[in-house]
Amino acid sequence: MEIEVLEGVFDANEIIAGKNRAILDGCGAFMVNVMASPGAGKTSVILKTLEGVAGGLSCAVVEGDIAGKVDSERVAETGVPAIQINTGGSCHLEARQVNTALERLDLEGVDLVLVENVGNLVCPAEFRLGEDCKVMILSVAEGHDKPLKYPLMFSESDVLLVNKIDLLPYTDFDVDGLKDTVRRMNPRVRIFEMSCRTGEGIDRWVDWLKERVEKRAEGT
Amino acid sequence: MEIEVLEGVFDANEIIAGKNRAILDGCGAFMVNVMASPGAGKTSVILKTLEGVAGGLSCAVVEGDIAGKVDSERVAETGVPAIQINTGGSCHLEARQVNTALERLDLEGVDLVLVENVGNLVCPAEFRLGEDCKVMILSVAEGHDKPLKYPLMFSESDVLLVNKIDLLPYTDFDVDGLKDTVRRMNPRVRIFEMSCRTGEGIDRWVDWLKERVEKRAEGT
Numbered sequence: 001m002e003i004e005v006l007e008g009v010f011d012a013n014e015i016i017a018g019k020n021r022a023i024l025d026g027c028g029a030f031m032v033n034v035m036a037s038p039g040a041g042k043t044s045v046i047l048k049t050l051e052g053v054a055g056g057l058s059c060a061v062v063e064g065d066i067a068g069k070v071d072s073e074r075v076a077e078t079g080v081p082a083i084q085i086n087t088g089g090s091c092h093l094e095a096r097q098v099n100t101a102l103e104r105l106d107l108e109g110v111d112l113v114l115v116e117n118v119g120n121l122v123c124p125a126e127f128r129l130g131e132d133c134k135v136m137i138l139s140v141a142e143g144h145d146k147p148l149k150y151p152l153m154f155s156e157s158d159v160l161l162v163n164k165i166d167l168l169p170y171t172d173f174d175v176d177g178l179k180d181t182v183r184r185m186n187p188r189v190r191i192f193e194m195s196c197r198t199g200e201g202i203d204r205w206v207d208w209l210k211e212r213v214e215k216r217a218e219g220t
Numbered sequence: 221m222e223i224e225v226l227e228g229v230f231d232a233n234e235i236i237a238g239k240n241r242a243i244l245d246g247c248g249a250f251m252v253n254v255m256a257s258p259g260a261g262k263t264s265v266i267l268k269t270l271e272g273v274a275g276g277l278s279c280a281v282v283e284g285d286i287a288g289k290v291d292s293e294r295v296a297e298t299g300v301p302a303i304q305i306n307t308g309g310s311c312h313l314e315a316r317q318v319n320t321a322l323e324r325l326d327l328e329g330v331d332l333v334l335v336e337n338v339g340n341l342v343c344p345a346e347f348r349l350g351e352d353c354k355v356m357i358l359s360v361a362e363g364h365d366k367p368l369k370y371p372l373m374f375s376e377s378d379v380l381l382v383n384k385i386d387l388l389p390y391t392d393f394d395v396d397g398l399k400d401t402v403r404r405m406n407p408r409v410r411i412f413e414m415s416c417r418t419g420e421g422i423d424r425w426v427d428w429l430k431e432r433v434e435k436r437a438e439g440t
Binding site: 038068091118121139141143146150164166 | 259260285310339340341371372386
């Protein structure tokens, strides 16, 4: 019984994720699903990414949170269109919520849609939103043992951003050990080290993303 | 339909939480449900707490994770009995899993059971385990804006441990602002600042916990 209900939820989500895909394909926009624990730096990464692609790509942001609109307000201050989704208790975004947001946004001319998922290393990995790219952030302060505890998130992500590397001198975080573990679980993952606080390493991630968005626009 | 299913899940959980309560009352043990984001320091807090109460209280630990047994192995090294629960994908512990663990542990003479929940600031707050005390940990690296985004966890917790205060000089974390916000949401919450890395502040939390355990044993 429980399994039937869950299958229903996932099947329904897949159908709406497909609809989101069609909307994005229709307007030529590239969508990134940004996932991480609370406090790993999702909003900061989004703000730094918007800064990095400014002038080149036209963007929109979908902010997912249980409650509140702190994040969409921070994004709106930059002038980029932002929509806040409140899940009202649910620990992850589902395709239908993103669908509502995509319907409300004016996607004419938008190249890049950044979606900030709810802060959680578990369930967001299970719900496809129709994205082109799943990006997860791990903060140095969280520790390098997280892949073994949250394996689905690490194996599902296309990109791992190791954030807050400015804190490396004050922690026991083993960057090389983390990379080895994650690559064994997910050989295709791209890993970028960065600090939103100091700005270090942001350019490498932004350059990679710009190239991906451009390649998609060219249909390659 | 969805609501009915959810009510069923919560009702079933409440019944088993009541059974856990009866088991704990039967043997006079005090149970703490430790909740936090991934990497906030749940296992480190548990290890420091075991160290702090050693000689005075007899303990057992229940470790909840999606996958892996890293945490129960770390605890077992201290000689304290530890049971690992793998939720196999679920993002929170439920009373039935803790029930299985309590049935397997030898609780004769045990004063304190520490339960480490799955790393998640959302769903663990919704499932009562039969505990005496809900403790949440927020790491300084996560940022002081978390109460507004994860309100249920902050309003449900009896104790908030602000961990990793050794990182305060390297972040913009506003401890006083955080305390104000949390106390407005939850006037009865006890807040302790600490660093598992340096040991600062652990004693105040441990003293408070020992007093609570002793008061319960005396039936006051």
